[in-house]
Amino acid sequence: MASNDAQEYAPFAIWGVPSKDMKNRITKLNHALRSEFGGLELKPHLTVVGMTRLTRKDALERFKAACHGLKAYPAHSKGVSSGSSFWQCVYVLLDTNPEVMEANAHCSKHFGYTTLAPYMPHMSLLYANLTNEEKQKALEKANVFDNEIGNLCFTIDRLQLWITDSDESLKSWEKVAEFELEKCH
Numbered sequence: 001m002a003s004n005d006a007q008e009y010a011p012f013a014i015w016g017v018p019s020k021d022m023k024n025r026i027t028k029l030n031h032a033l034r035s036e037f038g039g040l041e042l043k044p045h046l047t048v049v050g051m052t053r054l055t056r057k058d059a060l061e062r063f064k065a066a067c068h069g070l071k072a073y074p075a076h077s078k079g080v081s082s083g084s085s086f087w088q089c090v091y092v093l094l095d096t097n098p099e100v101m102e103a104n105a106h107c108s109k110h111f112g113y114t115t116l117a118p119y120m121p122h123m124s125l126l127y128a129n130l131t132n133e134e135k136q137k138a139l140e141k142a143n144v145f146d147n148e149i150g151n152l153c154f155t156i157d158r159l160q161l162w163i164t165d166s167d168e169s170l171k172s173w174e175k176v177a178e179f180e181l182e183k184c185h
Contacts, residue, residue, distance in 0.1 A: 015045035022154035039128030066110035073099035094121035
């Protein structure tokens with residue numbers, strides 16, 4: 001890292017990482033969908049805080065402060081859906097349970113992140129530029145490949161700090177830090 005990298009601003013985001021079994025399930029489903037519809041290999045995650053321009057040093061300090069005292073939390077999938085952007089091509093929509101919403105609010109506050117859009121917790125299954133018809137087919141295939149994907153309970157057990165710009169190749173994305181959340185008892 002160049003000496004001035006700590007001073008340069010970059011787009012940082014906080015991701016919630018699902019438990020190993022769900023992570024493996026999403027990875028397998030992403031692979032199946034990509035083999036049929038194209039698109040990119042993705043790292044299974046729930047965006048907890050969207051892109052915020054910060055210096056690396058500031059982002060790391062804020063990330064560490066946000067992680068302090070935060071515990072692993074439950075998430076529940078409630079269906080497969082598609083959106084209008086490359087980033088929300090096909091995804092698993094998550095329930096807005098209190099734990100998911102509180103993690104978003106807690107980390108957003110530490111990160112200084114604000115948005116007018118309501119938080120929509122989801123985990124992408126496919127990043128691709130598809131037509132609406134192709135998205136519908138991919139959505140249907142996701143349910144065929146894994147007929148339980150839209151009705152699962154799992155745990156978000158780690159948070160990660162990423163540099164994630166709008167690069168649709170994902171090649172510039174960089175994992176900066178990871179924090180294992182304290183297990184709930």
